[in-house]
Amino acid sequence: MNRTALAMVDELSSTSTFSESDFVPPEMQIKSEGTSISDQEGKDSKDNALNRTDAYINGKGPTLVPSQRPFVSYRPSHRFKLLQKFEGTILRVIGDECLAHVRDNQDPNTVEEITFPLEELLENDRHLAVEGAVFNWYIGYEDIAGQRYRKSAMIFRRLPAWRKEDLEKAKEEAKSILEKLRQKLNDTTGKGSS
Amino acid sequence: MRNSGRSLTIPPERDQVEVSIFGPGIGECIVLHLGDNNWAIIDSCKDKETGTPVAIRYLKDLQVDLSSSVKIFVVTHWDDDHVRGASEILEMCFNARFCCSSALLSEEFFQLVRVYSEKSLMISSGTDEFARIIQMLMDRAGGTRKQSAGPVWAKAETVLLEMDKEDHRFNVKMRALSPSDGAFTLALNEIAQLMPKENVPRRRAVAQKANHVSVALWVTVGESHILLGADLENHPNKDVGWKAVVLKHNPKERATIIKVPHHGSRDAYASEMWQIMAVPDPIALLTPFASGLQPLPSESDVKRIQKHTSRIYCTGRGLGWHPLKRNSSVERTIRETVRSHRRVSGPMGHVRVRFFPENKPPSPTVETFNDALIL
Numbered sequence: 027m028n029r030t031a032l033a034m035v036d037e038l039s040s041t042s043t044f045s046e047s048d049f050v051p052p053e054m055q056i057k058s059e060g061t062s063i064s065d066q067e068g069k070d071s072k073d074n075a076l077n078r079t080d081a082y083i084n085g086k087g088p089t090l091v092p093s094q095r096p097f098v099s100y101r102p103s104h105r106f107k108l109l110q111k112f113e114g115t116i117l118r119v120i121g122d123e124c125l126a127h128v129r130d131n132q133d134p135n136t137v138e139e140i141t142f143p144l145e146e147l148l149e150n151d152r153h154l155a156v157e158g159a160v161f162n163w164y165i166g167y168e169d170i171a172g173q174r175y176r177k178s179a180m181i182f183r184r185l186p187a188w189r190k191e192d193l194e195k196a197k198e199e200a201k202s203i204l205e206k207l208r209q210k211l212n213d214t215t216g217k218g219s220s
Numbered sequence: 221m222r223n224s225g226r227s228l229t230i231p232p233e234r235d236q237v238e239v240s241i242f243g244p245g246i247g248e249c250i251v252l253h254l255g256d257n258n259w260a261i262i263d264s265c266k267d268k269e270t271g272t273p274v275a276i277r278y279l280k281d282l283q284v285d286l287s288s289s290v291k292i293f294v295v296t297h298w299d300d301d302h303v304r305g306a307s308e309i310l311e312m313c314f315n316a317r318f319c320c321s322s323a324l325l326s327e328e329f330f331q332l333v334r335v336y337s338e339k340s341l342m343i344s345s346g347t348d349e350f351a352r353i354i355q356m357l358m359d360r361a362g363g364t365r366k367q368s369a370g371p372v373w374a375k376a377e378t379v380l381l382e383m384d385k386e387d388h389r390f391n392v393k394m395r396a397l398s399p400s401d402g403a404f405t406l407a408l409n410e411i412a413q414l415m416p417k418e419n420v421p422r423r424r425a426v427a428q429k430a431n432h433v434s435v436a437l438w439v440t441v442g443e444s445h446i447l448l449g450a451d452l453e454n455h456p457n458k459d460v461g462w463k464a465v466v467l468k469h470n471p472k473e474r475a476t477i478i479k480v481p482h483h484g485s486r487d488a489y490a491s492e493m494w495q496i497m498a499v500p501d502p503i504a505l506l507t508p509f510a511s512g513l514q515p516l517p518s519e520s521d522v523k524r525i526q527k528h529t530s531r532i533y534c535t536g537r538g539l540g541w542h543p544l545k546r547n548s549s550v551e552r553t554i555r556e557t558v559r560s561h562r563r564v565s566g567p568m569g570h571v572r573v574r575f576f577p578e579n580k581p582p583s584p585t586v587e588t589f590n591d592a593l594i595l
Contacts, residue, residue: 109547109549109550110546110547110550115424115426116426117426117511117512118513120513123559125512125513127511127564130544133544135266135268135271135565136268136544136563136565137245137246137511137563137564137565138543138544138561138562138563138564139510139511139512139540139560139561139562139563139564140554140558140559140560140561141558141559141560142557142558142559143559146557154421156423157423157426158423158424158425158426159423159424160423160424165549165550165553165554167549176549176552176553177553178553178554178556178557184421185421185422185423186421186422187418187419187420187421187422188335188416188417188418188419188420188421188422189418189419190418192335193335193415193416193418195334196331196334196335197327197331199330199334200327200330200331200333200334201327201330203330203354203358204325204326204327204330206358207325207354207357207358207371208325
């Protein structure tokens with residue numbers, strides 16, 4: 027699996043608005059075990075064909091002749107089968123090594139700690155490994171031209187930078203909340219709770 | 221006494237005091253019974269089996285009415301390992317007084333909380349938890365239970381809870397030993413340094429270093445005293461940390477039970493604290509911190525504490541646990557990728573001390589549950 031595809035999926039998924047299939051070419055999509063791109067495509071094609079036929083019969087649509095071409099299964103030559111995904115946070119970078127906490131997506135209450143060498147990351151990504159950086163760690167099989175490879179990819183989330191407006195807004199909100207709470211504190215000073 | 225768990229759900233007698241300390245490897249929570257079914261909760265961590273705050277699970281197991289019996293909930297500081305699930309406790313124990321460090325009643329801290337409340341990240345942090353707490357405090361501010369619900373911003377010598385013998389079985393007083401005024405200024409500087417800079421990519425707020433703002437507590441129940449050391453550390457400045465606390469302490473009062481500060485770390489060790497504030501051979505309770513390159517407590521940390529007491533109870537080993545079992549291909553790939561891999565949150569260790577403060581001597585009984593052990 028090439029890194030770019032995973033990075034695209036990762037960055038897009040951070041917006042939560044789009045699914046990976048909206049943007050990533052089918053041959054580059056991460057698929058979980060048991061799902062098949064070709065199954066889904068086949069269903070869509072059949073539905074479209076039926077809709078077109080209905081329109082033709084009712085005389086509402088243009089004169090279209092449903093395709094008689096048999097459905098050909100699309101078999102990507104390059105696909106990634108995800109076995110495990112972690113979300114991680116870098117705690118410290120010491121020399122050539124990163125200390126990070128990772129959580130299994132299936133069991134987010136369990137915290138695991140790993141240390142890994144920086145060389146596990148692409149050279150261009152190493153500057154992203156700083157304290158507090160968030161990354162996803164994908165482990166799975168990559169099938170390329172009939173061969174299966176085990177793959178591990180740590181992909182750092184490229185979150186947008188802090189803008190001046192964000193920081194100023196936070197400052198204003200903090201000031202307003204604090205004023206209200208201070209007022210509350212003045213109201214309750216010296217009163218017991220029992 | 222190691223316990224199989226059968227006695228875990230037996231509540232204390234009405235005239236019995238209980239100190240329960242919980243720790244799953246990362247995280248800490250203390251539950252106190254102050255007599256007559258009055259309870260206090262100090263800090264919070266989550267039970268990974270149920271995903272609920274351990275204090276809530278435990279008190280429910282004891283059939284305690286959370287809304288009326290929990291009188292006070294103190295968050296000693298805002299480290300992730302002390303606040304997980306705190307907003308849920310605040311929500312369920314809605315008549316409990318909420319207390320936290322006065323250093324957090326600052327524009328700098330509130331701004332930090334607003335800035336780091338990043339919704340798109342799966343793992344929440346201590347700042348997220350505080351964002352929820354602040355929202356709840358705001359909601360409470362508009363409510364009718366003003367006297368009980370109002371937040372108390374603790375600093376050294378603030379009395380957080382007081383119950384007189386007139387309307388209670390015995391005198392109960394909980395007061396804050398820290399943060400000192402000196403720590404307050406220091407904390408503001410540290411918080412300001414954590415504020416993100418413009419045009420810098422967003423990140424998650426990770427472990428904070430502002431342990432100087434921790435709220436250490438002195439709890440008096442009848443004639444007995446309990447010292448809960450939170451994560452308060454030493455500082456070169458005598459107006460900050462344990463030096464400031466020891467200087468102000470009345471040496472006539474000595475604690476029989478001590479929650480060892482900051483997982484027994486060297487930075488939090490003050491021999492004066494043990495000599496001036498504790499009885500000889502007190503019961504020392506601590507939680508491990510299984511994360512990091514040097515998990516706590518280390519062997520040398522334990523030896524240091526053993527100079528002052530032979531009764532040290534810890535909620536678990538600080539070395540972590542084996543990772544979860546996974547698909548063999550996944551495990552092989554992990555082994556090939558990482559240099560070390562361990563689980564830092566494990567079973568919820570629990571040490572429970574119960575005693576009758578009116579008995580002379582009180583003769584406390586200590587029970588350990590799950591991974592808790594005697595060091």
